[in-house]
Amino acid sequence: MNYRTVWRKSVNAVMFSLTGLCTLLTVCILFFILGYLVWHGGRAINWDFFTKLPKPVGETGGGMANAIVGSAKLLLLATLTGVPVGFMGGVYLAEFGGKTFSFLVRYTTDLLNGVPSIVMGIFAYTMVVLPMKHFSTLAGGLALGVMMIPIAVRSTEEFLRTVPVTLREGALALGASKWKAIATVVIPAAFRGILTGIVLDLARVAGETAPLLFTAFNNRFWSPGWDQPTASLPVMIFTYAIAPYEDWHRQAWAAGLVLLGLVLLTNITARVVLARKLSSVAG
Amino acid sequence: MASTTVVVEGAPRPGRARAFLLRLRSGDEVAHLITLVFASAIFLITVLLVFELYRNSALAREKFGWMFLVTRTWDPVFEDFGALPFVFGTVVTSAVGLLIAVPLGVGAAIFLAEMAPARISDALAFLIELLAAVPSVIYGLLAIFTLVPLLRTVVQPFLKKTLGFLPLFQGPNYGVGLLAAGIILAIMIVPFIVSISREVLMAVPVEQREAALALGATRWESTWKVVVPYARAGILGSIFLAMARALGETMAVTMVIGNDPKITSSLFAPGYSIAAVIANEFTEATSDLYIHALIELGLVLFILTIILNGLARLLILATQRKGTAHP
Amino acid sequence: MKKLSAFPLVLTLVVAGMAVAIIWGPEKQWAAPPPPPASLINGAGATFPYPIYSKWFDEYHKLHPDIQINYQSIGSGGGIRQVIAGTVDFGASDGPMTDEQLQDYKGKYGHDILHFPTVLGADVPTYNIPGFRGELKFTPEALAGIFLGKITKWNDPDIARANPGVNLTGDDIVVVHRSDGSGTTYVWVDYLSKVSEEWKTKVGKGTSVNWPVGLGGKGNEGVAGLVKQTPNSIGYVELIYAIQNNMPYGQVRNSSGSFVKADLLSVTAAAAGAAKEMPDDFRVSITNAPGKNAYPIASFTWLLVPSTIQDGAKRKVITDFLHWMLNDGQKLAEPLAYARLPKEVVAKEMKAISGIK
Numbered sequence: 001m002n003y004r005t006v007w008r009k010s011v012n013a014v015m016f017s018l019t020g021l022c023t024l025l026t027v028c029i030l031f032f033i034l035g036y037l038v039w040h041g042g043r044a045i046n047w048d049f050f051t052k053l054p055k056p057v058g059e060t061g062g063g064m065a066n067a068i069v070g071s072a073k074l075l076l077l078a079t080l081t082g083v084p085v086g087f088m089g090g091v092y093l094a095e096f097g098g099k100t101f102s103f104l105v106r107y108t109t110d111l112l113n114g115v116p117s118i119v120m121g122i123f124a125y126t127m128v129v130l131p132m133k134h135f136s137t138l139a140g141g142l143a144l145g146v147m148m149i150p151i152a153v154r155s156t157e158e159f160l161r162t163v164p165v166t167l168r169e170g171a172l173a174l175g176a177s178k179w180k181a182i183a184t185v186v187i188p189a190a191f192r193g194i195l196t197g198i199v200l201d202l203a204r205v206a207g208e209t210a211p212l213l214f215t216a217f218n219n220r221f222w223s224p225g226w227d228q229p230t231a232s233l234p235v236m237i238f239t240y241a242i243a244p245y246e247d248w249h250r251q252a253w254a255a256g257l258v259l260l261g262l263v264l265l266t267n268i269t270a271r272v273v274l275a276r277k278l279s280s281v282a283g
Numbered sequence: 284m285a286s287t288t289v290v291v292e293g294a295p296r297p298g299r300a301r302a303f304l305l306r307l308r309s310g311d312e313v314a315h316l317i318t319l320v321f322a323s324a325i326f327l328i329t330v331l332l333v334f335e336l337y338r339n340s341a342l343a344r345e346k347f348g349w350m351f352l353v354t355r356t357w358d359p360v361f362e363d364f365g366a367l368p369f370v371f372g373t374v375v376t377s378a379v380g381l382l383i384a385v386p387l388g389v390g391a392a393i394f395l396a397e398m399a400p401a402r403i404s405d406a407l408a409f410l411i412e413l414l415a416a417v418p419s420v421i422y423g424l425l426a427i428f429t430l431v432p433l434l435r436t437v438v439q440p441f442l443k444k445t446l447g448f449l450p451l452f453q454g455p456n457y458g459v460g461l462l463a464a465g466i467i468l469a470i471m472i473v474p475f476i477v478s479i480s481r482e483v484l485m486a487v488p489v490e491q492r493e494a495a496l497a498l499g500a501t502r503w504e505s506t507w508k509v510v511v512p513y514a515r516a517g518i519l520g521s522i523f524l525a526m527a528r529a530l531g532e533t534m535a536v537t538m539v540i541g542n543d544p545k546i547t548s549s550l551f552a553p554g555y556s557i558a559a560v561i562a563n564e565f566t567e568a569t570s571d572l573y574i575h576a577l578i579e580l581g582l583v584l585f586i587l588t589i590i591l592n593g594l595a596r597l598l599i600l601a602t603q604r605k606g607t608a609h610p
Numbered sequence: 611m612k613k614l615s616a617f618p619l620v621l622t623l624v625v626a627g628m629a630v631a632i633i634w635g636p637e638k639q640w641a642a643p644p645p646p647p648a649s650l651i652n653g654a655g656a657t658f659p660y661p662i663y664s665k666w667f668d669e670y671h672k673l674h675p676d677i678q679i680n681y682q683s684i685g686s687g688g689g690i691r692q693v694i695a696g697t698v699d700f701g702a703s704d705g706p707m708t709d710e711q712l713q714d715y716k717g718k719y720g721h722d723i724l725h726f727p728t729v730l731g732a733d734v735p736t737y738n739i740p741g742f743r744g745e746l747k748f749t750p751e752a753l754a755g756i757f758l759g760k761i762t763k764w765n766d767p768d769i770a771r772a773n774p775g776v777n778l779t780g781d782d783i784v785v786v787h788r789s790d791g792s793g794t795t796y797v798w799v800d801y802l803s804k805v806s807e808e809w810k811t812k813v814g815k816g817t818s819v820n821w822p823v824g825l826g827g828k829g830n831e832g833v834a835g836l837v838k839q840t841p842n843s844i845g846y847v848e849l850i851y852a853i854q855n856n857m858p859y860g861q862v863r864n865s866s867g868s869f870v871k872a873d874l875l876s877v878t879a880a881a882a883g884a885a886k887e888m889p890d891d892f893r894v895s896i897t898n899a900p901g902k903n904a905y906p907i908a909s910f911t912w913l914l915v916p917s918t919i920q921d922g923a924k925r926k927v928i929t930d931f932l933h934w935m936l937n938d939g940q941k942l943a944e945p946l947a948y949a950r951l952p953k954e955v956v957a958k959e960m961k962a963i964s965g966i967k
Binding site: 008009011012015016018019020021022023025026027029030033036037084085086088089091092093095096097101104105108109110111112113114115116117118119120121122123125126127146149153177178179180182183200203204206207208209210213214234237238241242249252253256259260263264267268271 | 310311313314315317318319320321322323324325326328329330331332333335336339386387388390391393394395398399407409410411412413414416417418419420421422423424425427428429470473474477501502503504507527530531533534538558561562565566577578581584585588589592596
């Protein structure tokens with residue numbers, strides 16, 4: 001009996017150490033990624049990176065100013081197209097939905113969420129690039145926008161549902177019509193959560209490369225307007241990383257640091273805000 | 284006067300038209316209509332996407348039929364296309380990824396849910412979830428310069444020496460290949476497994492644990508024999524979700540998989556995944572049949588992802604009904 | 611009930627800041643002021659001439675600041691595809707378009723697509739053999755055998771025979787080829803098809819082929835990158851990529867039996883015969899060219915330009931650029947190890963430019 005207990009106790013200790021090790025390993029990976037990028041990217045970042053255009057192939061120097069602006073434009077367009085659709089869709093599902101249509105919308109939202117990003121690129125290519133006869137920021141922005149929709153819908157719906165029924169009924173009792181109650185009471189109450197969800201969504205989409213490969217394409221110059229191809233940070237990282245030029249590798253690290261820095265910063269801020277919000281909503 | 288919010292879906296019947304128009308005056312109907320329009324837009328976009336995929340793969344589907352799924356060749360010169368090498372590559376790399384990520388992820392989830400004090404658990408879970416936010420191309424960037432040389436110089440020779448009798452670990456040693464892609468996929472999907480499994484485990488009713496402990500079980504026994512089986516469906520669901528993500532991963536995989544559409548028995552060999560071949564060859568497919576074949580590959584991938592996602596949701600739903608999953 | 615929380619405020623400021631930066635930033639402080647949207651031309655295609663094209667378009671932009679020619683190197687297959695799809699204003703390829711593709715284009719648009727040779731370049735066999743940075747000599751049989759997967763080790767007799775005195779180890783050869791549709795590939799396999807019957811029947815030629823063995827790299831850049839990082843590898847890249855990255859490359863035996871290294875002289879020699887007998891559509895293959903000093907894996911590379919361009923401004927830019935390219939532009943080729951076009955070809959092309967309406 002004694003031996004058996006000792007055995008069980010040691011198994012207990014060993015297994016928990018093992019699982020602790022798993023956790024440690026996983027967390028270490030994050031720090032490794034950060035550390036490596038900061039080390040290599042930090043050394044590569046200079047003022048040129050943010051202000052200059054890429055140089056011809058094989059020459060050292062230059063920067064990714066156009067890629068930074070390009071990414072910003074793409075994300076702006078993605079937000080303008082994806083967020084309203086997702087938000088309104090979420091409002092519909094949470095507030096107005098009929099039974100079968102809601103089911104259909106939810107099901108297709110899930111489907112859309114599962115579309116691999118490269119397939120989204122194909123879709124945008126056939127729907128926007130071919131008819132326009134142009135690679136363009138528009139096509140890239142739309143592809144990213146459509147990718148934003150499912151999570152925007154889900155965030156909106158979930159956070160609207162968390163608004164306590166008492167709040168709604170209070171508004172209605174005071175004589176507001178349904179839409180007024182939703183617009184002036186329910187949505188503002190859920191606003192922080194919804195916004196956080198959308199910001200997280202944006203951060204996710206900011207790093208997407210595959211849908212841009214054949215929509216926004218790439219550009220060695222500035223891309224004026226919305227109907228020309230544009231450089232973007234993720235595509236530049238990809239192009240430079242697989243090339244043999246040392247100077248391109250250096251710039252890829254810098255770009256990686258900038259991109260990751262922005263994405264992580266956004267994530268951390270959004271999650272902290274969300275955590276505070278959830279704890280303040282006492283129900 | 285708040286009017287009813289029941290909307291007749293579909294065209295209003297004649298005679299009711301007047302009533303409908305009157306109701307439209309009230310803000311509720313308008314609001315309902317507006318949100319309905321956007322919701323339908325989502326529905327329509329998805330339908331359009333599937334339709335476009337289907338339509339633009341017509342040439343390939345007609346020419347190859349179901350054989351497409353089992354043909355090994357991918358020959359643009361002689362226009363003979365088959366999906367098998369890419370399905371193989373996708374499945375193998377995802378399998379390797381899961382083999383590494385599942386024990387790691389479930390282990391970490393167990394530790395965080397059962398062992399660690401709440402604050403540490405939250406903090407560590409937060410950090411692990413940040414891993415999920417790292418873009419794929421950055422994983423690829425790191426993999427090229429750290430993982431691949433490591434595999435080529437240290438890990439693969441080691442595996443060859445110790446486990447080289449298995450065909451899995453034979454053959455020339457490139458660094459890039461199925462193993463490299465599998466490992467980077469594992470790193471990318473671990474955060475999903477950890478975060479969902481942790482939530483599922485934490486939602487197991489505390490009575491279950493206490494009952495086990497009351498009967499004299501050690502912490503580990505209570506975890507492993509009672510809590511985990513209770514949350515089994517949810518954990519399995521998280522694995523399916525991770526698998527669905529792994530299937531669709533494009534950038535990191537294409538940067539380290541070697542880009543060779545072959546089916547081999549060795550993990551050291553280069554391979555190709557569906558997403559990677561589309562990324563590499565789409566803008567360059569020189570004939571219509573070639574493009575249609577690539578789009579058909581996209582369709583195959585999409586369907587695989589749908590099936591897995593569907594299974595995952597069913598499993599997580601099943602856990603919800605049992606009362607264990609996070610609402 | 612509504613507290614003015616900081617977060618939405620901060621977010622709005624950030625978004626507003628981004629918007630301001632996007633709309634006004636580039637014009638105020640960064641790089642050269644962007645041109646008034648006068649001429650934006652988009653082209654895509656071959657990675658083979660990418661170094662010289664990017665230099666050309668950069669220089670041309672400096673001479674004409676209101677003209678931006680954005681060229682993306684996605685591979686010759688991509689250039690052909692995108693020009694047929696109409697998503698770019700011109701394409702570029704080192705594998706000339708097939709008759710079928712030309713028909714396809716004509717059927718779609720009603721006018722032709724023209725080939726304009728720009729420079730001459732060469733595919734070189736570049737390798738990464740730890741401890742050995744010399745020049746290997748490759749026979750056609752050796753190259754075919756390596757890429758067919760039949761010669762698997764560096765110390766194979768077929769390689770050793772041509773390299774007496776060089777002792778290579780018995781390491782496995784890692785073959786690297788293109789994963790994308792490539793004119794560089796086309797030139798390489800065109801050559802292999804000419805010198806190896808087995809290659810011709812088993813694999814054939816095209817911008818994308820069913821490679822018997824090897825890793826795939828994306829673009830010349832990708833292949834060079836892979837070879838550079840993978841010991842015991844061999845790949846084929848355009849000459850300048852090997853030079854710019856300090857990678858050793860080998861000599862190849864030509865049809866007259868001499869081992870020739872790719873350089874300006876040998877590449878120009880390869881084009882000598884073709885220059886005299888250039889067909890009107892400029893599509894010609896100069897691999898395995900006759901001549902004692904000719905490098906056997908050389909090629910023209912072409913810009914693919916539609917014969918009818920509706921947009922007057924674009925048409926002017928493209929024809930002007932072609933003029934410039936054929937005269938001043940050629941001077942920039944040699945520093946980047948591309949050979950200039952033969953005089954006869956230049957003269958013929960200048961006439962052909964007037965065919966663009």
